[in-house]
Amino acid sequence: MPKKRMSAEQIVVLLRQIEVQTGQGKTVQVACREAGISDKSYYRYRKEYGGLDMDQARRLKDLEKENNRLKRLVADLSLEKQILKDGCRGKLVSPERRRQAVAKIRETYHLSERRACRFLDHSRGTQRYVSQSRPDEDKLTQAIIALAGNYGRYGYRRVTALLQAGGWEAGTDRVQRIWRREGLKVPQKQKPRGRLWLNDGSCIRLRSERRNHxxxxxxxxxxxxxxxxxxxxxxxxxxxxxxxxxxxxxxxxxxxxxxxxxxxxxxxxxxxxxxxxxxxxxxxxxxxxxxxxxxxxxxxxxxxxxxxxxxxxxxxxxxxxxxxxxxxxxxxxxxxxxxxxxxxxxxxxxxxxxxxxxxxxxxxxxxxxxxxxxxx
Missing domain, CATH: 3.30.420.10 (Ribonuclease H-like superfamily/Ribonuclease H)
Incomplete structure (x- = not known):
């Protein structure tokens, strides 16, 4: 069974014991053997803790721990900065974009899934989610692309109406998801015009009320x-x-x-x-x-x-x-x-x-x- 690592206070006490025994005429090797450590460990301990009392040794150990923690923190921040600079260009808005970004930085920097998700503030549940495609997903996608190609100025809402008129059971949200996934968009948004009838009555116009009016x-x-x-x-x-x-x-x-x-x-x-x-x-x-x-x-x-x-x-x-x-x-x-x-x-x-x-x-x-x- 491996020996438990000694604390700073135990090392200081051990050094004082060896110093007392060597002062009584024993050699360093004999004193170290009686203390249960090797002479190499003794010289290493003396170099690190020689001349310190127990409070100073405890303080030194705490400073070493704090220094190691800060080093790890700086290393994580530097790594995160490098990841965000090189591996995550653009906005990661959609869950699919985030999943792709996590997979990329894991492959590039050899990180675990947990650490990569923490860098991007991304849920591990979302990262592991596997989308369930419907049987008609491919045919619906082809129909949407065909309508977008034929009617280049139509948005996904008007395309949804055309699909429903053609017999497809597809809602606006589903068509919008496929629309965004395929990168479809209507270029150059039209400039909105003013209303014909104003609520404050500042311009009174005849409003049509029926056909042929x-x-x-x-x-x-x-x-x-x-x-x-x-x-x-x-x-x-x-x-x-x-x-x-x-x-x-x-x-x-x-x-x-x-x-x-x-x-x-x-x-x-x-x-x-x-x-x-x-x-x-x-x-x-x-x-x-x-x-x-x-x-x-x-x-x-x-x-x-x-x-x-x-x-x-x-x-x-x-x-x-x-x-x-x-x-x-x-x-x-x-x-x-x-x-x-x-x-x-x-x-x-x-x-x-x-x-x-x-x-x-x-x-x-x-x-x-x-x-x-x-x-x-």
């Missing part, structure tokens, strides 16, 4: 591949958020506005009000007289207050963001076909956040609309 229209500029201008007239129903028509031509004057309005009214009926800005195509005498004859009242916004026509401006930003900025039109006819396809998708399939992520006019109830034969 208030329509609004506006113009959007684009161009073909050769640099020639394209002009789009967008017409929406403010209550249903449905795009009633998008007329595409090189130029659109007042007669073009009336032709588009007439074709839509033949299929949808005459609205009570039509909102627009103060452009020459909208304020011309012919347009105002024709609208008055069919029974539609005009609502003109204040000059320079485009936000008052907020629904149409919002739609214009969507068509530019999701279609016009990502397409190259080589001819007028190609632009008319692609824009009409996008309008049909917007009305029947695209989830609208203000409608509870439902499309404005789902396919099952979509009426037959007279096709606008766009004139150049």
């Amino acid at each position: 208030v329509w609004s229209y506006d113009f959007v500029e684009a161009q073909t591949h050769d640099g020639r201008k394209l002009r789009l007239m967008t017409l929406i129903d403010e209550f249903t958020r449905e795009c009633l028509a998008v007329r595409v031509a090189r130029r659109i004057n007042g007669l073009g506005v009336l032709e588009t309005m007439a074709k839509v009214m033949m299929a949808r009926g005459v609205p009570e009000y039509i909102r627009s800005d103060n452009g020459p195509e909208m304020t011309s005498k012919a347009v105002r007289a024709w609208l008055a004859n069919v029974g539609a009242q005009t609502l003109y916004i204040e000059p320079g207050s485009a936000w008052e026509n907020g629904y149409c401006e919002s739609f214009n930003s969507k068509i530019r963001d999701e279609l016009l900025n990502g397409e190259i039109f080589y001819s007028l006819k190609e632009a008319q076909i692609l824009i009409e396809q996008w309008r049909h998708h917007y009305n029947t399939l695209r989830p609208h956040s203000a409608l509870g992520y439902k499309p404005p006019a789902p396919q099952t109830i979509q009426p037959n609309i007279i096709d606008l034969d766009q004139a150049t």
